[in-house]
Amino acid sequence: MNQAKVFKVENRLAKVIVLPGGMTVAAALRRADERVASVRDVCLASFAEKGRRLQQLAAIGRAGSDDKAVANLYATANEVFSIAGAFGMTDLAESAYGLCDLVDSSRERDEINWGAVDVYVDGVRFLGSAAAEADCATRAAIVAGLRQIAGRFSGDA
Amino acid sequence: MTASSILANERINLANAGVLLLDSNPEGLEILAQMFAGFGMHTPQRCLSGEQAMAAVRDRELNLIVVDSALSDTDGYEFVRWLRRSGIRPNCFAPVILLTGHTRQTEIFKGRDCGANFVVRKPAPPLVLLQRIVWVSKETRQFVDAPNYCGPDRRFRALGPPAGMKGRRSDDLSFEVGAAKTPNLGQDDIDALFQPKRAVG
Numbered sequence: 001m002n003q004a005k006v007f008k009v010e011n012r013l014a015k016v017i018v019l020p021g022g023m024t025v026a027a028a029l030r031r032a033d034e035r036v037a038s039v040r041d042v043c044l045a046s047f048a049e050k051g052r053r054l055q056q057l058a059a060i061g062r063a064g065s066d067d068k069a070v071a072n073l074y075a076t077a078n079e080v081f082s083i084a085g086a087f088g089m090t091d092l093a094e095s096a097y098g099l100c101d102l103v104d105s106s107r108e109r110d111e112i113n114w115g116a117v118d119v120y121v122d123g124v125r126f127l128g129s130a131a132a133e134a135d136c137a138t139r140a141a142i143v144a145g146l147r148q149i150a151g152r153f154s155g156d157a
Numbered sequence: 158m159t160a161s162s163i164l165a166n167e168r169i170n171l172a173n174a175g176v177l178l179l180d181s182n183p184e185g186l187e188i189l190a191q192m193f194a195g196f197g198m199h200t201p202q203r204c205l206s207g208e209q210a211m212a213a214v215r216d217r218e219l220n221l222i223v224v225d226s227a228l229s230d231t232d233g234y235e236f237v238r239w240l241r242r243s244g245i246r247p248n249c250f251a252p253v254i255l256l257t258g259h260t261r262q263t264e265i266f267k268g269r270d271c272g273a274n275f276v277v278r279k280p281a282p283p284l285v286l287l288q289r290i291v292w293v294s295k296e297t298r299q300f301v302d303a304p305n306y307c308g309p310d311r312r313f314r315a316l317g318p319p320a321g322m323k324g325r326r327s328d329d330l331s332f333e334v335g336a337a338k339t340p341n342l343g344q345d346d347i348d349a350l351f352q353p354k355r356a357v358g
Contacts, residue, residue: 004303006301008299013293016220018168021170023197025166025287026166028195031194032196033195035195036192078258081259083184085280093280
């Protein structure tokens with residue numbers, strides 16, 4: 001028997017968004033870009049603390065002394081991915097995403113290669129540091145190395 | 158309407174919209190808030206946890222909710238599921254845009270099935286987010302309230318059930334088209350459908 005109810009609901013956003021005033025889409029996008037750019041430095045400054053947290057969580061997870069360490073490691077890497085992606089830092093975003101992938105797929109198999117995690121954490125920490133900003137050659141080498149690790153583990157999965 | 162069809166000179170007014178932004182990452186929340194400030198929405202309800210967001214849903218009327226899938230005390234999927242079942246009107250029907258970063262393999266279908274209007278993968282630059290906001294503001298899908306799902310109809314296009322399968326919905330058409338039960342229309346009758354003429358006499 002079909003127990004689903006299907007009905008229309010009022011879209012209040014539709015009524016609000018067309019009220020007189022406001023701005024054009026072009027103006028809204030320009031203003032949004034400017035606003036996001038204005039908080040870039042503050043957001044990027046958080047990478048140092050998040051990098052330290054990644055390192056600590058990896059050490060705790062390896063020691064097996066805290067069940068939540070792996071989940072927190074995943075969550076912190078996800079935060080780095082979100083922020084890096086918002087500011088077009090594609091190599092850092094890719095590396096943080098790769099760390100999430102590594103932790104998640106390892107968790108599925110119930111075995112975590114902490115050596116690989118350490119390499120990823122060090123890579124993410126470097127790519128998120130101010131010192132790395134201008135060092136294109138090292139950045140490229142790190143990303144290439146992390147891709148190799150990712151390829152090895154995705155082949156094992 | 159496609160999600161990409163947004164005109165540069167189209168006007169939007171979010172100044173009076175009740176917006177809730179939910180992200181446990183403080184920097185992520187700041188980025189979202191700045192984007193919405195740029196869009197003209199300067200006082201969104203900012204929440205760092207599911208618990209804070211639930212309180213906000215109870216306290217004020219919301220016209221749009223933007224939720225990150227990864228939260229500190231729960232996850233975005235569970236929050237949206239709670240919202241849809243909460244019975245707190247009209248907020249339980251408010252459009253929801255769910256933002257996802259890295260998605261666990263076990264959670265891929267959660268985005269579709271939690272009751273969000275739209276799932277957006279990060280990075281979500283202002284253009285992408287604004288396209289989705291305009292899209293959900295023109296949302297015409299009906300709401301479904303069923304034992305295993307509550308939210309906007311997950312069908313974006315009513316194409317019917319897959320070939321060879323019987324539909325589960327009362328308005329799904331039968332796959333098998335039976336034999337005609339009445340005579341076919343004559344050509345004059347078909348022409349009259351396209352060119353209606355006033356009855357004379």
